[in-house]
Amino acid sequence: MVPLKLAALIFYIISFLTTSKSVDEFTYNGFRSANLSLDGMARITPNGLLKLTNSTTQQKGHAFYPDPIIFKNSSYAPAFSFSTYFVFAMVSGYQNLGGQGIIFVLSPSKSFEGASPGLYFGLFNQTNNGKFSNHIFGVELDSLKNVDIQDIDDNHVGIDINGMKSVSSNTSGYWDNKDLFHNLTLNSGQPMQLWVEYDGMEKQISVTLAPLQYSKPNRTLLQISYDLSHVLKPTMFAGFSSATGPIQITSHYVLGWSFKINGMAQSLDLSRLPKLPRVGPKTISKVLTIYLPVIGVVSVSLAIWGVVCYVNRRRKFAEVLEEWERDYSPQRFKFKDLYKATKGFRDKEILGRGGFGKVYKGVMPRSKSEIAVKRVSHESRQGMKEFVAEIASMGRLRHRNLVPLLGYCRRDFGLARLYDHGEDHRTTRVVGTLGYLAPEQNRTGKATTSTDVYAFGAFLLEVACGRRPIDPKAAPNDLILVDQVFSYWNEGDIFQAVDPNLSNDYLKEEVEIVLKLGLLCSHSEPKFRPSMRQVMLYLEGALSPPELSASGQKFAQHDEGCDGIPLWSYPSSSSQTVFTQTSSVSNSLLSGGR
CATH class of the missing domain: 3.30.200.20 (Phosphorylase Kinase; domain 1)
Structure with a gap:
C-alpha cells in the first residue's frame, strides 16, 4: 500500500509542476522577439512575420506556443471552451497556382519527427493519418486540391480531426451584413482574418473567415456539432504547421495571433502587424514613365473640357x-x-x-x-x-x-x-390663336366676354371631335370644324362628329350636350352666344340641354384673319x-x- 501511495503522490507532484507553467491566454501583434517553439523551415523574419515555409521543396515547418495549455481537468472530463484569432497570408509566385496551406493545430506534442510533408501538412504520415490515437484537432487553410484526401476544391477551409480528411469544409469566403456570400482567394497574397471557436457547453465548433480591415461577420463559414472531449487531452500545445510539396511556389505567413481558454480571444491591433514582403519587381519606374504622363494628360484634358462646359453653360x-x-x-x-x-x-x-x-x-x-x-x-x-x-x-x-x-x-x-x-x-x-378667334375679333381687335365664349366653344368641339378647329389638311368641306359639326347636326346625326378614338365608350347624353353647347358658343353673332355662367349651368345639368335652330344659326367664317392673312394659312393650336x-x-x- 505504501508504494502505491508514494507513486500517486509523485504523479500528483509531476502533474502540478507540469501544469503550473500553463497559461490560458496570450496575444501576439507581430512576432518580433516572441518566444515560440520553431522547427523545420519555420522562422521569424526581422520585421516580425512568422514565416512557416520557404522555397525548399518537400519540407515542413512548425511554430507552437512554448508552454502547454490546460484544456480539461482530467482525461475523462469535458473539454473547456476556447477561441483563437489570427491573421495569415499566402503569397504565391503564380496567380492561379497554390501550394500546401496552413493549419492551426492543437496537439499533445510539439514533435512530429515521423510526419510527412506535402498533403500531410507535416502533421501525419501514410500510416497514422486518421488514427484516433493522434488526438489532434486542426483547421486547415488549403490552396491545393488533393484527391487522395477528398478535398472539395483548391481554395477551401476545413475542420480536421486526427487526420487530413476534413470532417467539414467549405469554399473560402465570408458572409456580409446583407447575408451575401463573397469568395476569398487564399493564395491572393492579401492578409486575411480567421476565428476558430469551440463551445464546451454546446459541443460546437465554429470557423469564420474575413478579409483584413473587415469586422467579424455575424454568420460563420463553418459550424458543426462535435465533442472535442474525446480528442483533446488535459494538456495540449497550440500552434501552426505547414509543408511544401514537390514544387514550392507559395510562402505561408502568420502576422498576428491571440488565444484564450473559456472566453473570446483578444482582438489584434491591425496597425501594429508587420508588413508582407514585396512580390515581383518594383513598378515605380513604370508608374513614372507611363502612368504619370497619361494621368497628367487626362487631367489637363478634363480641366479644359470642364472650362469649355462651364463657358458653354454660361453662354447657354x-x-x-x-x-x-x-x-x-x-x-x-x-x-x-x-x-x-x-x-x-x-x-x-x-x-x-x-x-x-x-x-x-x-x-x-x-x-x-x-x-x-x-x-x-x-x-x-x-x-x-x-x-x-x-x-x-x-x-x-x-x-x-x-x-x-x-x-x-x-x-x-x-x-x-x-x-x-x-x-x-x-x-x-x-x-x-386662329380657330379660336371670334369673327368680330378679327375686325375690331377687341377681346370681350363674348369672344371668350366663342373660344370656349371651339375648345369644346375640339375635345369632343378629336380634331383642330381649323385643319388645313382636311377636305374643303371639312376645313372648319364648327361647320362640319353643324352640318352633321342639320342632317340629324350629330354623333358622326364624335372622336372615333372614343369608340362607344361615352355617354351619348353628355356628348350631345357638349357638341350642342360647342355649336351654340360658336355662333357667328355674339348676341346669340350664352354667357359663361349659362355654359356652366348647362354642363352641370342645372339647365335643360340647349336647343338649336337651323334657320337662325350661322357659322360662316370671314375670309381674312389677322393682318389680312387667310385663315387656313395658319394651323390651329391650343389656347x-x-x-x-x-x-x-x-x-x-x-x-x-x-
Missing part, C-alpha cells in the same frame, strides 16, 4: 436685357429657371401642341408655383414682330376669364432690330399664349390655359 443661359423690354409689366424669366421648371422641356411634361409651338407644364424652382410654358418654334410661321406684339398686348390684359400672363423669356439675338428706327413697338395687333423667345425656339409662361 446668358440673359441680355434690351431697352424695349424695360417698358413692359410682365416679368422676364431666366431661361435657366424655365428649363429647370419643365425638367429640360422633356416630352413627358407636354400639355399640348399648337401651331406655333408646344406647351409644357412646370413648377418654378423657388416659388414652387405651377405654370404653363409655351415654347414657340423659331421655324413656326409666327414672326418676331408677332411675338413682341403678343407680349406687349397680353401684358396689359386684365380679364376675369383669362389667366394672367406671368412673364416671358428671350435669349444668344436682339428683338429691337426687327423694328424700324422710331417705330412704336406698342401694337394693336390681334392676339390669339396657350406665347410669351418667351430663344434663338431656336420661343417660350411662353402662363399660370394656365384659356
Whole structure:
C-alpha cells in the first residue's frame, strides 16, 4: 500500500509542476522577439512575420506556443471552451497556382519527427493519418486540391480531426451584413482574418473567415456539432504547421495571433502587424514613365473640357436685357429657371401642341408655383414682330376669364432690330390663336366676354371631335370644324362628329350636350352666344340641354384673319399664349390655359 501511495503522490507532484507553467491566454501583434517553439523551415523574419515555409521543396515547418495549455481537468472530463484569432497570408509566385496551406493545430506534442510533408501538412504520415490515437484537432487553410484526401476544391477551409480528411469544409469566403456570400482567394497574397471557436457547453465548433480591415461577420463559414472531449487531452500545445510539396511556389505567413481558454480571444491591433514582403519587381519606374504622363494628360484634358462646359453653360443661359423690354409689366424669366421648371422641356411634361409651338407644364424652382410654358418654334410661321406684339398686348390684359400672363423669356439675338428706327413697338395687333378667334375679333381687335365664349366653344368641339378647329389638311368641306359639326347636326346625326378614338365608350347624353353647347358658343353673332355662367349651368345639368335652330344659326367664317392673312394659312393650336423667345425656339409662361 505504501508504494502505491508514494507513486500517486509523485504523479500528483509531476502533474502540478507540469501544469503550473500553463497559461490560458496570450496575444501576439507581430512576432518580433516572441518566444515560440520553431522547427523545420519555420522562422521569424526581422520585421516580425512568422514565416512557416520557404522555397525548399518537400519540407515542413512548425511554430507552437512554448508552454502547454490546460484544456480539461482530467482525461475523462469535458473539454473547456476556447477561441483563437489570427491573421495569415499566402503569397504565391503564380496567380492561379497554390501550394500546401496552413493549419492551426492543437496537439499533445510539439514533435512530429515521423510526419510527412506535402498533403500531410507535416502533421501525419501514410500510416497514422486518421488514427484516433493522434488526438489532434486542426483547421486547415488549403490552396491545393488533393484527391487522395477528398478535398472539395483548391481554395477551401476545413475542420480536421486526427487526420487530413476534413470532417467539414467549405469554399473560402465570408458572409456580409446583407447575408451575401463573397469568395476569398487564399493564395491572393492579401492578409486575411480567421476565428476558430469551440463551445464546451454546446459541443460546437465554429470557423469564420474575413478579409483584413473587415469586422467579424455575424454568420460563420463553418459550424458543426462535435465533442472535442474525446480528442483533446488535459494538456495540449497550440500552434501552426505547414509543408511544401514537390514544387514550392507559395510562402505561408502568420502576422498576428491571440488565444484564450473559456472566453473570446483578444482582438489584434491591425496597425501594429508587420508588413508582407514585396512580390515581383518594383513598378515605380513604370508608374513614372507611363502612368504619370497619361494621368497628367487626362487631367489637363478634363480641366479644359470642364472650362469649355462651364463657358458653354454660361453662354447657354446668358440673359441680355434690351431697352424695349424695360417698358413692359410682365416679368422676364431666366431661361435657366424655365428649363429647370419643365425638367429640360422633356416630352413627358407636354400639355399640348399648337401651331406655333408646344406647351409644357412646370413648377418654378423657388416659388414652387405651377405654370404653363409655351415654347414657340423659331421655324413656326409666327414672326418676331408677332411675338413682341403678343407680349406687349397680353401684358396689359386684365380679364376675369383669362389667366394672367406671368412673364416671358428671350435669349444668344436682339428683338429691337426687327423694328424700324422710331417705330412704336406698342401694337394693336390681334392676339390669339386662329380657330379660336371670334369673327368680330378679327375686325375690331377687341377681346370681350363674348369672344371668350366663342373660344370656349371651339375648345369644346375640339375635345369632343378629336380634331383642330381649323385643319388645313382636311377636305374643303371639312376645313372648319364648327361647320362640319353643324352640318352633321342639320342632317340629324350629330354623333358622326364624335372622336372615333372614343369608340362607344361615352355617354351619348353628355356628348350631345357638349357638341350642342360647342355649336351654340360658336355662333357667328355674339348676341346669340350664352354667357359663361349659362355654359356652366348647362354642363352641370342645372339647365335643360340647349336647343338649336337651323334657320337662325350661322357659322360662316370671314375670309381674312389677322393682318389680312387667310385663315387656313395658319394651323390651329391650343389656347396657350406665347410669351418667351430663344434663338431656336420661343417660350411662353402662363399660370394656365384659356
